[in-house]
Amino acid sequence: MSDITAVLGVIGSDCHAVGNKILDHALTAEGIKVVNLGVMVSQDEFINAAVETGAQAILVASIYGHGEIDCDGLRGRCLERGLDKVVLYVGGNLVIGKRDFAEVETLFRGMGYDRVFPPTVDLKEMANLLKQDVAARS
């Protein structure tokens, strides 16, 4: 049904590999074409992969707490590279410390991410949102 290609990866100097492997598995099972860049992915690597594969979405994960530093500026770089319609998601443990999720969501929405997810998100639900968001954007 869907013909969605999504670039997936863990951003920055983050080596958390387990969730990445599960996300790949779960999204593939939902019919999404996953371009999995694995762990320790730079902003440019995300964008290059999206340009090369014509992906409609970039799914950024960050678990180790440096998300505030690593994730900032990705939307701007996407626009510079002509990815003006790309859906940007971010999820994981995005900041240092246990902070109110609404606050974290506002922070990352402010950086230009379309949706912000806690680590507890249901992956099937996330895949459905992705299908809706990509359809609305195209």
Added chain:
Amino acid sequence: MKLKSEKMTMEAFQAEREEVMRTWPTGQGVDFEDGVRYQLALPESKRFSSALAKAEREGKTLCQPRAGVALVDEHIKLLQFLEPSCDLLPSTIDAYTRLNHYEKAAEGVARSLAAGTSLLNGFPAVNHGLAECRRVVEALKKPVQVRHGTPDARLLGEITLAAGFTAYEGGGISYNIPYAKKVPLERSIRHWQYCDRLVGLYEERGVRINREPFGPLSGTLVPPFVSHCVAIIEGLLALEQGCKCITLGYGQAGNIVQDIAAIRSLRELGHEFFRAAGYEDYALSTVFHQWMGGFPENEAMAFSVIAWGSAMAALSGATKVIVKTPHEASGIPTKEANKQGLDATTQLLNMVREQVFPASPVVDLEVELIKREVRAVMAKVFELGNGDVAVGAVRAFEAGVLDVPFAPATCNAGKLMPVRDNEGAVRIFEVGRVPLPDDVLAYHKEKIAERAKAENRAPVFQMVVDDIYAISKSKLIGRPR
């Protein structure tokens, strides 16, 4: 392959040291002789190896948190806050420093200063440099260990050991496979031979530095024999470079029999392999890591995970336990949450201390199983290396003989797939190319079949995924809903 497990010559070490010390400005002015003098002047109460030796003699399990923030004064405040609640202190290093991205760490320090809160997940010791690291050691009464995840930890080691840290975690395999993506194993092992030689040089000058290979690896359903093999290899590599105080580690799996058997077999196998290689004059201790996988968000539930790990650490006879916090599901804890984890752990350790887990044929069976697995894999490692453990380790990873589940490194095969059995012990679902004996493999299959039957489903990858999430959803085994 130029790699060989052989003590580095002084010439080779010195030549390499000159290069290492130039990789960041804080490397200048770090003098080994000054480091030795500083270490020798430390009181006994700050020496990690002495605390471990005392705990070994008394049969006590010590507790140690993880902790580190971006700025020195805040880091000192954090450790001083935790100090009364633990036996041993850490300085957990941030993830940028772990990859030698010192410019990024500098940015993290600057942004943390501006934000008035730490935006780094640890203490950037290299950026702060020798004098600032000494300020940390001097502000504390208890021994401090460097805990990190650094494939090339040579400069970090030079700075922190000269600054009076008395224990150094890591190893060429355990700080590559779970922590890096593209670092060749040969290179990280080589770089850790330098770190081990540095520790060996301190030892030769009368300064005992504790060396701890990182036990839990990917922290996700790692079968005991896998992490034991890595621990033993890194122990052998460290001993060859002159390290004398080795702590071998293991991350809690969750099944009581398997966890107790794991620590027992780890200690016995350590001695077996170290003595077989001709090393006699060393101190061996063990560390048990409380559950390293996903935690429940609910803090009351998280305390149960912490408490169960504490009980296992004490009952298994581990020398120390590394403690989690009720904030684990959200990442880096506040200092208050960190202290709560320590208090919960101490309560359990104190209650279990006098109790001995009764002699049990079930535990004996599990110990024997782990030993047979480790011996089979280690025999192949030595065979592949023509007797050299460093070469053997590299070739064994290439061949998939050593294989760590769910690790990010591309030099790791990732063919071995674990799953829990019907009692929650971690078993081998897909063996990949790991050379386990046929009857051992048959035993694993049988234990998994028991579970599959109980759940009325075939053992497939979904079962593994269910297991990975199980503890965060309040169960040990990922049963179907």
